[in-house]
Amino acid sequence: MSDKLYWNEALETMFDETLFDLESKRLKTQISRIFQVNDFYRDKWQQAGVDLGDIQDLDDLHKLPFTEKTELADAQKTGALLGANQSVELCKIMRIVGTGGTTGQPLRLGLTKNDLDAYSEMGARALWAMGCRPDDFVINCFNYSLYAGGTLDQSSFEKLGAAILPYGVGNTNRLLQVMGSIKQDICLYSTPSYAIHLAERAQEIGMSPQELNITKGFFSGEAGLQVPDYRQKIETTWGMSAADLYGAAEVGAQSGECEHRTGLHFFGQGLLVAELINPKTLEVVAKTDGAIGELVFTTLMYEACPLIRFRTHDSVQVFTEPCTCGRTGFRFHTLGRSDDMFVVKGVNVFPSGVQKALLSLQPQVTGEFYIVLNTVPPIDYSPLICVEVSNEIDASSHAGIIYVIKVAIREQLGFRAIIKLVKRGSIASMHKTRRLYRTYDGDRPPHENDSRCEE
Ligand SMILES: [Zn+2]
Structure with missing residues (x-):
């Protein structure tokens, strides 16, 4: 099983036309369901004067208005657990997480069992490409208190079959002691800057990062690994291979690098649609080789808190030349948050x-x-x-x-x-x-x- 090239070969290597048909069908189903049960989007679309009959396939997606995180947060200000975007009854919701707001209160999101399956499926595809395997032992150093990187990304590792230790953030010295006491290969899942912080602390207390047996690092939450020298610094300091995972907590951590390091492969096939827009004119930018724009995501299967044309404010450059690994979707480099430019x-x-x-x-x-x-x-x-x-x-x-x-x-x-x-x-x-x-x-x-x- 560990020898297979892809986590989900059928979808990761699907031809564009076949995927277009599959996703168009799912989009239509998703939109008509949302219109029935979701006050947030029904009001939004009615105010925008959208006729749902005009949405026949993915090429019509641009007719729908964007969703900003602030709008969703406003809908929770009344004290509602999930706000007007809640699209199933609470008895069907299995997990609730918060996503870091750039300002103010975290946004609460709910996931049904199917949502969790969709999230972890995309994560498993990405992690598999990044070199994670069922016989890996992973320490997760993302925050389990409220945020998605802890508990939701743990589900992705579990789906893939890796053994994961939920460590969370803080208490770095104890983490180093735990690592030092384990005499087998360890994988680290953290932000890139935490790998630097951890190495600094190890050296302060007289431990050598190289002796801690961390062979693979899976990194997320920051764009750091997209800067080649930063990746090299982490790899050299620890003696590990470092691979990048990109995602937005609201829709899933779903893009990862394969062994050829040709950029982040997008792994949302059948579950998530990615558009590229010009953040100034808000017009759709074609995903041609070298194109630059902001990523906008539409969930196709999420039940509890679906998102239609959700703006990430993350600026990326797209690559479409085929990758040696054989995956057919587009790839990209993250340039940073467009808000940070x-x-x-x-x-x-x-x-x-x-x-x-x-x-x-x-x-x-x-x-x-x-x-x-x-x-x-x-x-x-x-x-x-x-x-x-x-x-x-x-x-x-x-x-x-x-x-x-x-x-x-x-x-x-x-x-x-x-x-x-x-x-x-x-x-x-x-x-x-x-x-x-x-x-x-x-x-x-x-x-x-x-x-x-x-x-
Ligand atoms: Zn590849």
Whole structure:
């Protein structure tokens, strides 16, 4: 069983036309059911003047309005458990999770048994491509308290047949002791920055990451692995192979890299439709090779909380040239959240671009950083970037390093920045590591009052 190439060969290698027909049929069924039972979408579509008879296949999807996370959160403000998007009775709902809001309260989502099966099916396809197998032992370091990465992604590993230890976040020293006491291969499931944090902590307490037998890392929750040097840093530090999983908790963690590392294969076939849109004009962008846009998802089979044209605000670049692995769907690289892109004097900047520039300056800096924007756009000033400096660098060399970083940012990204050096190990965290703070929105960056910082 472990030798098979695909988790679900029929769907992962299906021809576009066959898949189009299957998904169009499912879309129509989903939409007519939602119209009957779901107040949120019925109101939304009626207000938009949509005639459901006009939705005959996937090519008509663009006629339906988008769904924003904030709308769903607003529908829960009355105190309703799941709000107007709840489409089945509570007795059919098996699990409830929260999804991290960028601001405010987490959004609550419900899943029926079938929903859980759909979520874990997509996850298993992706994890299989990423090299996870039933004889793997995986430690899950995502948050089990409320969030999807813990409990829902655990279901994906279980569906695949791997043995999973639900560790959660926090208590890093104890985790290292547990790892140290196990004399067999271990797989780590965490954010990429947690792998860095864990390695830093191991070294602090005199353990060598290389001796902890972590052979495979499956990473999610951040775009970090899409920056080649960051992946290499994790792989070299731990002596593991690191593969990337992408998803949105609301619809499933469903895209993963195969062994050829040609980008993230989309694994939603038959369960989830992905569209690409231009986030400014909101028009659909064809998924041709090299196209850039924001991913928008439509669930085809979810029963409890279906989502139609759900905006992820994640910006991606699509690839369609066939991959050697034989999977037929499209692939993509994540560029970052379109919300995280900012413009400095006309230059579009993604935090991942800054990360790339800093990683090229290792080992003087660790590659960990965050950006601070102090005023509402337009940003006609040099933004502040806090950068972790290596412990081995003497303080007398800090001014020189700041200069080198400034030059790298200017030459590689085309804008000027103010650089502040902060202590190694003070940025990468157990949770998703934030790379952008907008203080004008009330954000509080971690080193705000840190007198050890140097500019
Ligand atoms: Zn492939």
